[in-house]
Amino acid sequence: MPKGLPFSVDTWTPCSNRKRHHFLTHAHKDHSQGISTHASFPIYATRLTKTLTLNYYPNLNESLFVDIEIGQSIAIDDPVETFTVTAFDANHCPGAVMFLFEGTFGNILHTGDCRLTPECLQRLPEKYLGKTSREPKCRLDYVFLDCTFGSFSSKMPSKHVGIRQVIDCIWKHPDARVVYLTCDLLGQEEILVSVCQTFGSKVFVDKENNPESFQSLSLIVPDILSQDPSSRFHIFDGFPRLPERAEAKLAEARANFQPEPLIIRPSAQWYVFEDVSSEAEKRKNGQFKEAMKDQFGIWHVCYSIHSSKDELEWALKLLAPRWVVSTTPECRAMELSYVKRHCSYNNLAPDDPLWKLLDIDVEAPFITEDVQEVSISSSPFVPERSSGARSESSQSFVSNEEVSIVSSPGKKPSVTLFGRARLGLSNSTVVYEDLVKPETAYRNEDIEVWSNNEVGLDGNVSEGERDESKSKEVTYSASGLPKGVGENIRKLYRGMHVPVPKPLPSLVDLLNDIKRSKKKFMS
Structure with a gap:
């Protein structure tokens, strides 16, 4: 830096x-x-x-x-x-x-x-x-x-298009008495404002269970908030375990012989990082044109603030x-x-x-x-x-x-x-691939410098260590240095006081050792 x-x-x-x-x-x-x-x-x-x-x-x-x-x-x-x-x-x-x-x-x-x-x-x-x-x-x-x-x-839709898809999804489910919107993240207020203006109804936020979202919305868009839990639109916490909680809401409605609620998640995360269903893969070219339902009953809309x-x-x-x-x-x-x-x-x-x-x-x-x-x-x-x-x-x-x-x-x-x-x-x-285990990974600022003439952080290396590094041939190890790694990395290890692990024996060496043991035992 x-x-x-x-x-x-x-x-x-x-x-x-x-x-x-x-x-x-x-x-x-x-x-x-x-x-x-x-x-x-x-x-x-x-x-x-x-x-x-x-x-x-x-x-x-x-x-x-x-x-x-x-x-x-x-x-x-x-x-x-x-x-x-x-x-x-x-x-x-x-x-x-x-x-x-x-x-x-x-x-x-x-x-x-x-x-x-x-x-x-x-x-x-x-x-x-x-x-x-x-x-x-x-x-x-x-x-x-x-x-x-x-x-x-993939080219993401604009915020305006994403909001339009949320509105369209609600229009297509008129029987849903409750609509859960996972819009508790700062940056999704425009969606809530458009929903309130379109359907003439305010949004209920559970002040006790979701205090941060309530405080944020109270500062930014206080006119859209409702404290009446009978309101049709509810803020639904997107994390953690959204699929499990969504399935529980749907199961509760079916058990009470009520129409299933509509659960909408406006986010790009599902499209970018999470696994999508085979049906979604088949419709890949049109995946941003309308809301898509996953196997848990959640309707996804690509709405990105990145x-x-x-x-x-x-x-x-x-x-x-x-x-x-x-x-x-x-x-x-x-x-x-x-x-x-x-x-x-x-x-x-x-x-x-x-x-x-x-x-x-x-x-x-x-x-x-x-x-x-x-x-x-x-x-x-x-x-x-x-x-x-x-x-x-x-x-x-x-x-x-x-x-x-x-x-x-x-x-x-x-x-x-x-x-x-x-x-x-x-x-x-x-995490250096094949060099260090994740639990022993180093901070970036610790791995500061190295060159052909330097070692680790302080640039000091003894002649004995130099001779040892020349005589020792490093092959591979589950957590050690891979075959062919340069002298610089070995010096970096010593500079950090990390011992260079001994190479694991090859399968041929192990078999030969077994044969020698058997011969010695037979004799």
Whole structure:
């Protein structure tokens, strides 16, 4: 990550406390995790984001916040350097913004969570927007990009189309006395407003069992709320165990000889990550045209507050940034064709200011053709993806499973800037395929540097260890080093005080040992 910048975004850790300015893009809890423990003045956020966050964390001091609204620019007089930050609508949820930082460090756009539609992008400064055949007048040095659905290639319907499908699904089920809407997530208020306006009925929210949703809706759209449980429309908590609870609601209605309730889930998760039925697979081409029912009786509508892959590709073509980093797990930015083509170290001149922003010493030995590539296994939370083609440059973001990790040798770990992302690695932990077990995975900031002349974090290795590494041939192990792994990885292991495991004996060796034992016994 860029080092030495005076601000952090959506990061609340002991390291982020070293920053002098803090920014919160929106009020979803995955972006404010740790804020009650590690928050420090000032925190820049919209007034709505501040209010929602204070509701979630009542012990947080309101005086920590500094208001910044959509379209507003603030000149921040930092002791080291003055820079400007501007907030833009992120098209994600109420109060959500993107932050554009401009200063001597360069121009950095942090999208937070977003859906980059044409309308959303057009609100950015014109100088940063190019055209199909022309680059923008001023290029962004960095885009920290929401790639939540960056691996989903299908074109998603707009929010308006998704809302229309929810309305149509309700019209097609006039006998349903109760309609359960799994719209308890911040960012789905437009659906509830449209339902209330269309059918002239308010929405019941169980204040006791779903207090956070009730508080959020009371702040954003209080006129649509009802405290009468006999209302036709109910907010239904989407997590956890939605299928089990949906089946229970349907079974209860059948047992009481009542019409089955209608359960609608407006979300893109089912289409992107979850298993769909064979019937849905057969209708794949038309899966976004209307609501679809799954085997549990839940009707799904694709309603996304994140960009799909084609929207991200289109946005990057217009913005033409010099570097892209995913703010979501599993390096999903590397799956984008723009990143594969343009975000390569080979594209940078030795005197390029981006080296300083990256905190990389261009005279270090890693700027060669033999940069070590490390294979990264898929996270258990993310579905497996087909491996992408290897890039021409070994120093590029080479595929969706491989990345060259490089930094200046012999330096201490850098302070993280935006969460755990570092050169495209955004998980707080990384699992090295066939190298380390998941329970012993290392933090990204711990795996700082290595080169042909360096070892682990401190760059120290004894001559005895060098001789040992030359004489020991590593083949494979269930939790050890795979066959053919380079000297750099073995040095990295020793630098982290992790012993190199002995190779498992081959099947031939085991059979020979058995034969020798039998011969010895017979003799």
